[in-house]
Amino acid sequence: MDQVSKNSSEYLINRKDNQYEVVIGLEVHAQVLSESKLFSASATKFGAEPNTQVSLVDAAFPGMLPVINEFCVKQAIKTGIGLNAKINKRSVFDRKNYFYADLPQGYQISQFKDPIVGEGKVILDMPNGQKEIGIERLHLEQDAGKSIHDLDPQNTFVDLNRSGVALMEIVSKPDLRSPDEVSAYIKKLRSIMRYLGTCDGNMQEGSLRADVNVSVRAKGSKEFGTRCEIKNVNSIKFMQMAIEFEANRQVDLIEEGKSIDQETRLFDTKRNETRSMRSKEDAHDYRYFPDPDLLPLEVSDEFINELKNKIPELPDDKKKRFIDEFKLSPYEATILVSDIDTAKYFEEVVAKMGKKKDMKLAVNWITGELFSVLNNKNLEISQSPVSAKNLAILVNLIKNGTISGKIAKTVFELMLNGDKDPQIIVEEKGLKQQSDPKAIEALIDKIINDNREKAIEYKQGKEKLFGFFVGQAMKASGGKANPQLINEILKKKLQ
Amino acid sequence: MSDITKQSLTELVDNIKNKKLSSLDVTKAFIERSEKSKELNVYITNDFTSALDKAKKFDQKPNLNLKLPGIPMAVKDLFCTKDVKTTAGSKILNNFVPTYESTVTENIWNEGAILLGKLNCDEFAMGSSNETSFFGNVQNPIDKDLVPGGSSGGSASAVAGQLTPITIGTDTGGSIRQPASFTGTVGLKPTYGSCSRYGIVAFASSLDQAGPMAQNVKDCALLQEVISTYDSKDSTSVDFKRNQYSKELTNNINGKKIGIPKEYRVDGMPKEIEDLWQKGIQYVKDCGAETIDISLPHTSYALPTYYIVAPAEASSNLARYDGVKYGFRAKGENLIDMYEKTRSEGFGAEVQRRIMIGTYVLSSGYYDAYYLKAQKVRKLIKNDFDEAYKKVDAILTPSTPSSAFKIGEKTNDPVSMYLNDIFTVPVNLAGLPGISIPAGHDSKGYPLGLQIIGKAFDEQNILNIAYAIEEKIDFKNKITDWWIK
Numbered sequence: 001m002d003q004v005s006k007n008s009s010e011y012l013i014n015r016k017d018n019q020y021e022v023v024i025g026l027e028v029h030a031q032v033l034s035e036s037k038l039f040s041a042s043a044t045k046f047g048a049e050p051n052t053q054v055s056l057v058d059a060a061f062p063g064m065l066p067v068i069n070e071f072c073v074k075q076a077i078k079t080g081i082g083l084n085a086k087i088n089k090r091s092v093f094d095r096k097n098y099f100y101a102d103l104p105q106g107y108q109i110s111q112f113k114d115p116i117v118g119e120g121k122v123i124l125d126m127p128n129g130q131k132e133i134g135i136e137r138l139h140l141e142q143d144a145g146k147s148i149h150d151l152d153p154q155n156t157f158v159d160l161n162r163s164g165v166a167l168m169e170i171v172s173k174p175d176l177r178s179p180d181e182v183s184a185y186i187k188k189l190r191s192i193m194r195y196l197g198t199c200d201g202n203m204q205e206g207s208l209r210a211d212v213n214v215s216v217r218a219k220g221s222k223e224f225g226t227r228c229e230i231k232n233v234n235s236i237k238f239m240q241m242a243i244e245f246e247a248n249r250q251v252d253l254i255e256e257g258k259s260i261d262q263e264t265r266l267f268d269t270k271r272n273e274t275r276s277m278r279s280k281e282d283a284h285d286y287r288y289f290p291d292p293d294l295l296p297l298e299v300s301d302e303f304i305n306e307l308k309n310k311i312p313e314l315p316d317d318k319k320k321r322f323i324d325e326f327k328l329s330p331y332e333a334t335i336l337v338s339d340i341d342t343a344k345y346f347e348e349v350v351a352k353m354g355k356k357k358d359m360k361l362a363v364n365w366i367t368g369e370l371f372s373v374l375n376n377k378n379l380e381i382s383q384s385p386v387s388a389k390n391l392a393i394l395v396n397l398i399k400n401g402t403i404s405g406k407i408a409k410t411v412f413e414l415m416l417n418g419d420k421d422p423q424i425i426v427e428e429k430g431l432k433q434q435s436d437p438k439a440i441e442a443l444i445d446k447i448i449n450d451n452r453e454k455a456i457e458y459k460q461g462k463e464k465l466f467g468f469f470v471g472q473a474m475k476a477s478g479g480k481a482n483p484q485l486i487n488e489i490l491k492k493k494l495q
Numbered sequence: 496m497s498d499i500t501k502q503s504l505t506e507l508v509d510n511i512k513n514k515k516l517s518s519l520d521v522t523k524a525f526i527e528r529s530e531k532s533k534e535l536n537v538y539i540t541n542d543f544t545s546a547l548d549k550a551k552k553f554d555q556k557p558n559l560n561l562k563l564p565g566i567p568m569a570v571k572d573l574f575c576t577k578d579v580k581t582t583a584g585s586k587i588l589n590n591f592v593p594t595y596e597s598t599v600t601e602n603i604w605n606e607g608a609i610l611l612g613k614l615n616c617d618e619f620a621m622g623s624s625n626e627t628s629f630f631g632n633v634q635n636p637i638d639k640d641l642v643p644g645g646s647s648g649g650s651a652s653a654v655a656g657q658l659t660p661i662t663i664g665t666d667t668g669g670s671i672r673q674p675a676s677f678t679g680t681v682g683l684k685p686t687y688g689s690c691s692r693y694g695i696v697a698f699a700s701s702l703d704q705a706g707p708m709a710q711n712v713k714d715c716a717l718l719q720e721v722i723s724t725y726d727s728k729d730s731t732s733v734d735f736k737r738n739q740y741s742k743e744l745t746n747n748i749n750g751k752k753i754g755i756p757k758e759y760r761v762d763g764m765p766k767e768i769e770d771l772w773q774k775g776i777q778y779v780k781d782c783g784a785e786t787i788d789i790s791l792p793h794t795s796y797a798l799p800t801y802y803i804v805a806p807a808e809a810s811s812n813l814a815r816y817d818g819v820k821y822g823f824r825a826k827g828e829n830l831i832d833m834y835e836k837t838r839s840e841g842f843g844a845e846v847q848r849r850i851m852i853g854t855y856v857l858s859s860g861y862y863d864a865y866y867l868k869a870q871k872v873r874k875l876i877k878n879d880f881d882e883a884y885k886k887v888d889a890i891l892t893p894s895t896p897s898s899a900f901k902i903g904e905k906t907n908d909p910v911s912m913y914l915n916d917i918f919t920v921p922v923n924l925a926g927l928p929g930i931s932i933p934a935g936h937d938s939k940g941y942p943l944g945l946q947i948i949g950k951a952f953d954e955q956n957i958l959n960i961a962y963a964i965e966e967k968i969d970f971k972n973k974i975t976d977w978w979i980k
Contacts, residue, residue: 056595060815062588063575063597063694065729095811097857099834106814156830158819287857289866292700292808294730 011178012219013251019219020254022247023227024176024212025136028189030168030199031143031207032075038142038166039066039109046205050159058164060104065293068093072166073297075198076116076140077307079168082192082314083135085120087304091139093294097287102145102158110169112288115139116297122192123316124184125334133185134173143167168199174213174224179240186210186236187338191315194340209234214246216254225250226260230267230274242267246274318343326350326359335367341382342366352392362395369412385416394422404483407431435482437489440473443481444489447472458494466490499524500657504566504714505741507660511557511564518557518565521660522550522609525567529611529658534978535634537649537658539572540580541612549609561607562721569659571650572613573620574600574705575694579610583696584618584628584646587816587823587841597694598729599663599705599722606721611659615649618843619813620670620698622646623915624905627845632902635678636974637941641899644674644915650708651678655972661709661718665695667702668801669895669919672931675708676894676944679933679972681715681961682708684919686951687926688733691726697812699805700731702923710972712932712962717741719954738955746963749783753947753960754887758794759918761896767937768893775891775934775945775964782963787887791879796872797921802913803856803869804924809846810853816841848909877925884950889957892918894931894944918946928954932961933970940973 013020037044040057057064080087094112095105117138124131145163149156170189176182190201190208201208210233215225230246233239245267250260264283265274290296313321315337322333336346349362370391374381394411397403403411403426411422411431426432434440447469448455458465473486499521502510510516526543546567553565575581575593582588596604604610617627625633625648633648635641636656643652647664651674654662664671666684675682683706690705697703707718720741725734755776760769776786818824818837825840827833842850856865883890896917905912922929928951931944945964949957 059820061593061595061821062581062583062591062696062815063593063692065693067728067730097811097814099814099817101819101830104815104820106817107811285859287811287854287859287862289807289811289857289862292731293697 011180013216013247015251015255018255020216020251021219022177022243023174023215023217023224024182024243025174026172026176026182026185026213027211028170028186029209030170030193032072032166032168033197033199034069034072034075034166036069037164038069038072038140040164042164044165048161050161052161054160054163058104058160066109068294068297069166072140073116073299074307076138076168077299077304078196078311079193079198080117080120080138081308081311082196083117083120083122083138085135085138086118088114088116088118089299090114091116091297093291093297094288095291098284100144101156102147102160102163104145104160104163108142108144109291110141111139122185122188124181124188126181126184131181133175136171136173138168138170141167141169179243182239182243183236186239191338191340195312195314203235206234210239212239212242214243214250216247216250226262228260228262229264231264231277233267238267238269241272242274245272249274328359328363332363332367336363339381341380345381345384345388348388349392349395352389353396361399362392365391365395369409373416385419387419390415390419390421397422397426401433401435401482402426403431403433407433407479431480433482434477434480435485437485440481440485441489443476444473444486444493447476448493455494469494500528502660503710504661504717507566508564512559518550518553518609519547521565522546522567525611525659531979532656532658535636535652535656536631537615537633537653537656538569538612539582539584539615539630542579542610543612546609546611553607553609558607562717563603563606563608566608566660567611568603568608569611569614569653569662570600571616571647571662571664573616573665573696574663575696576600576610576613579613581613581696584616584630585842585846586629589629589823591822595694598691598724598726599695602722602724614653614662617646617648618846619696619809620646620665620667621809621845621849623669623673623912625649626902626906627843629843634978635899636978637678637899639977640902641941642677642902644677644899646670647674647708651675651680654678654680654708654710655974661707661714663705663718663722664708665703665705666923667698667805668923669916671706671708672894672919672929672944672946673915675931676942677899679942679970680708680710681712681930681932682706683715683719683930683954684922684928685719685723685954686928688731689723689952689954691724691729691732693726693728699808700812701808702805712958712965713741713744716744716958735952740955740958743955744962745959746966748779748960748963751784751889751960752887753779753784753786754789754883754890755786756789756791756794756890756892758791759892761917764896768896768943771935771943771945772893778964778967779891779960781967789883789887789890791883791921793872793875793879794921797876797924798913798917800869800872800876801920801924802852803865804873806849806853807857807866808853810850810857813846813850873924876921880925880927889960890948892946892948894918894946898937898939898941898943922948927951928957930957930961932965933972934964934968935970942972
C-alpha cells in the first residue's frame with residue numbers, strides 16, 4: 001500500500017531524490033508575572049533606571065541568602081496546570097555555576113534534576129487539524145543582569161535590574177515539525193499564560209524568548225539527527241527564519257556527505273543566518289549541585305488543589321464553549337479565544353447584546369471591521385477605540401433593522417472618534433433606515449417613471465438592469481432605504 | 496578595678512546591673528588590655544573609639560533589663576557589621592564595608608552589647624591554625640609561637656587572653672571547638688539551623704554555623720540564648736522552641752546516658768588524649784551519669800566526606816568574589832584576565848586549593864564519584880548518630896587528637912592539618928550541636944578539650960553536661976601574659 005501523506009501542509013526540505021523532515025524542540029524562557037523577584041523583594045518593573053531595582057541579595061553581597069518568593073511558586077504551578085502537566089510536590093533548586101559580569105553570584109539558581117513541573121501537553125490548532133505537543137518539564141530559575149557593551153569603547157556596563165527576576169523555562173519534547181508549528185506553539189503558550197496571568201508574553205520586552213533545537217532526518221526515519229541549539233531568539237518571525245536557515249544548512253551538510261556537529265549557534269537577524277557560538281567540546285561545565293542555601297521546595301496537595309480551583313477557563317475550553325453556545329465555526333472560535341483580551345471583548349459584546357443565540361454578525365464585525373482598524377492603527381484590542389459596549393449596540397441596530405449593514409459601516413467610522421454611542425450618531429446624522437413600504441414604493445414609482453426605457457429593456461430580458469434600479473433607489477433615499485424592501489418592491493413593480 | 500578583664504561575662508553583667516561597674520569602666524579595661532596585646536594579632540579592625548562612645552551613651556541611659564547590658568565584645572571578622580570593615584581574613588575583601596548587619600550580631604547589639612572590633616580568622620574560615628589569614632597569624636596566649644587553632648583563632652585567643660569577655664565564632668568543621676580546645680576556652684557549635692547564617696560570609700552553607708566562645712559554660716549558655724533566633728531571611732533557619740539556656744542551666748545530670756564511641760580511638764592518638772578521655776568518662780560517672788559504649792561505624796569516612804562537601808560548596812560560594820561589584824580588583828586586559836588576576840592575587844593558597852578541589856569534585860564526570868557519593872556517606876554518618884541516640888542522650892569524645900602545635904609546624908602538610916578536625920567534622924556533617932570544654936593539660940602544659948555531642952536542638956542538655964563536668968574538673972587556664980611587656 002502506498003503511504004500518501006494526507007497532510008498537505010507537511011514541511012519537508014527537498015533535495016534531488018531526498019526529502020528531509022525537520023525536528024524542533026523549544027526551551028521557552030517566560031518571565032513570571034510578579035511584582036518582586038524569585039529570591040528577593042526587589043521590584044521587577046520593565047524600563048526602570050539601571051540598577052534601581054537591585055537588593056543586596058540580587059547583587060550577591062557577602063552573607064546574603066536567597067528566600068523563595070511564594071507567589072512565583074504559585075505562578076509556576078498555575079502554568080503547569082495550564083499545560084496539563086504533572087505538578088511535582090517536591091522540587092530542588094540547583095546552582096548552575098559560571099562566571100560572567102552580569103551574573104553577580106557566579107551561579108544561577110535554577111532547577112536541574114527535580115523541576116517543579118513535569119510532563120504535560122498543549123494542543124495546537126493547525127489548518128489541517130489539531131496537533132499535540134508534549135511538554136518535557138517546566139522549571140523556575142533566576143534571570144541574569146544585562147551587560148551593555150555599546151556605551152563606552154573600553155568598558156562594559158552592567159545593569160542588575162533583571163538579575164534575580166523569576167523565569168519559567170518550559171521545555172517541549174521534540175514534537176514540532178515546521179516553522180508554522182513553532183509559531184502556533186509559541187502563540188498557544190503565550191495565550192495560556194496570559195489567560196492565567198502568569199506571564200505577559202511581551203516578546204519586545206524580552207518576557208518571552210526561546211532557545212530553538214533543530215535537527216533534520218530523512219523523511220520516514222525514526223532516528224533523530226544531530227541537533228544544534230540556536231540561543232535566545234526573541235521573536236516568532238526570527239525563530240521561523242532561524243529554523244528555515246538552520247534546517248537547510250544541516251540538509252546541505254548531509255547531502256555533501258558531511259556530518260553535523262552538535263553545537264550552540266547564534267541567529268544573526270541582519271544576515272538571516274545562524275553562526276556557531278561554541279561546540280560541544282567547548283560547552284560550559286556548569287557544575288550543577290543542589291543549592292545548600294535553600295531547602296527542597298515542598299508543596300502539599302491542598303496547596304496545589306487550591307490553585308487548581310482558581311484556574312480560569314482556558315483557551316481550549318473557551319473555544320469549545322463558544323462553538324457550542326454561539327454556533328461559531330472552529331475557525332472563528334479559535335480566532336476569538338487565541339488572545340485573552342479578544343475573548344474578553346467578545347464576551348462583553350455578548351453580554352451587552354443580551355441575546356446569546358446568533359453571534360455570527362458580532363463575530364464578523366469583530367474579526368472584520370474592528371480587527372482591520374486595530375491593524376491599521378497598530379493597536380491591541382485592549383486599546384480599541386470602540387468599546388465592546390458600543391460595538392454591541394451597533395450590531396443590535398443592524399439586527400433590529402434600524403440601520404443597514406452599509407450605513408453601519410459609516411456609523412462605525414464615526415464611532416472611531418471618541419467611542420461615541422452609535423444610537424446617538426444615527427439620531428444626529430439622521431441615518432435611520434427607511435422601512436416604510438409606502439414611502440419606498442413612492443420613491444420607486446418615481447424612478448421607474450423617470451427611466452421608462454430602461455424599465456422596458458429590463459422587462460424584455462436585460463436583467464442586469466435590476467441592479468441599476470436598486471442603486472437609483474438607494475441613492476434617492478440617501479442610502480437609508482431598507483435594501484430588502486427595495487428589492488421586494490422593485491421586483492413587484494418591474495414584473 | 497584592675498581585674499575587670501579577668502571577670503567572666505556573668506560577673507560583668509552582674510556588676511553592671513548592680514552598678515558596681517559602668518559600661519565605660521568595662522569597655523575601657525578591655526580596650527586598654529587589647530592595646531597592650533598587639534603581639535597576639537587578634538584584631539583585624541578595631542572599633543575602640545566608637546565603642547567608648549557607645550559605652551558612654553549606654554551609661555547615660557542604662558537599660559539594665561538587657562541580657563548583655565553595656566558589655567563590650569569583639570567578634571570574628573566573618574560576621575558582616577554595618578559600617579565596620581568586614582574582611583573574612585582575605586585580601587579580596589580588604590576594603591569591604593558592609594551596609595548591613597548579620598542577624599547574629601544584630602541580636603547581640605539588641606541585647607545591649609558594644610562592638611570592640613573584628614577578630615582575625617583563617618581566610619574565609621578555611622584553616623585549623625589561623626595561619627591562612629591575609630592579616631597574619633594569631634598568637635596563642637598559652638605560649639609564644641603556638642597556634643590558637645582555627646579558623647576562629649582570633650576569637651579563641653581574644654577570649655583566652657582576656658581581650659574580650661566573650662565572643663562569637665563560626666564552625667564549619669570544628670572552627671569553634673578546635674581553637675577553644677587549643678586555648679583552654681569553651682566553644683559551642685549549635686545545631687545547624689539554630690543560629691541564622693544571614694550576614695555571615697559563607698564558607699560551606701550546609702555546614703556553617705555561628706556559636707559562642709567563652710571562658711566558662713554559663714557565659715556560653717547566656718550568649719547562645721542571645722544569638723539563637725529563628726530568622727526568615729535564612730531559609731535553613733529552624734523555628735523550634737528555644738530554651739532560656741543560661742536560666743535553665745543545671746549541673747544535675749543524674750541518670751543521663753553518655754555514649755563513648757569506640758571509633759574515636761584513632762591510630763596514633765597520643766596517650767595524653769586517651770587519658771583525658773578516660774578522666775572525662777570518670778567525671779560524668781561521678782556526676783551520676785551512666786556511660787555506654789557505642790559505635791559510630793562510618794566515622795573514618797567523615798574527614799574525606801567533609802573535604803569533598805565543604806570545598807564543593809565553597810568553590811561556588813566564593814565565585815561572587817570576582818572583582819566586579821566590591822572588594823579587591825586587579826587590572827586585566829579583558830574580563831577573563833581581570834577575573835584570573837583578581838582571584839589569583841586576592842585569594843591565598845589554602846582558599847585557592849579548596850576552590851580547585853571543589854571545582855574538581857563538582858565537574859561533570861566526577862560529580863557522581865565524589866560529590867554525590869559524599870552526600871550519601873554524609874547520610875550514613877547522620878544515621879550513625881540517629882542510631883546511637885536511640886540508646887544515649889549525648890556523646891563524649893576528645894575535641895582534638897592533639898594539643899596546640901607550633902606556628903609553621905603543619906603549614907606545608909595540608910593533610911596533617913586537616914586531621915586536626917577528625918573529631919569535630921562528623922558533628923557538622925550530621926548537623927548536630929557540639930561543645931568543647933577545657934579538661935586538662937598535656938605534658939607541655941597546653942590545654943586539652945573534651946567534646947560533648949548532643950541530639951539536634953538539644954543544646955540545653957550538652958550545656959548541662961558541660962556545666963557538670965566543668966565543676967568537677969575545676970580547670971584553670973595558665974595565662975602568663977607573656978606578650979605584655
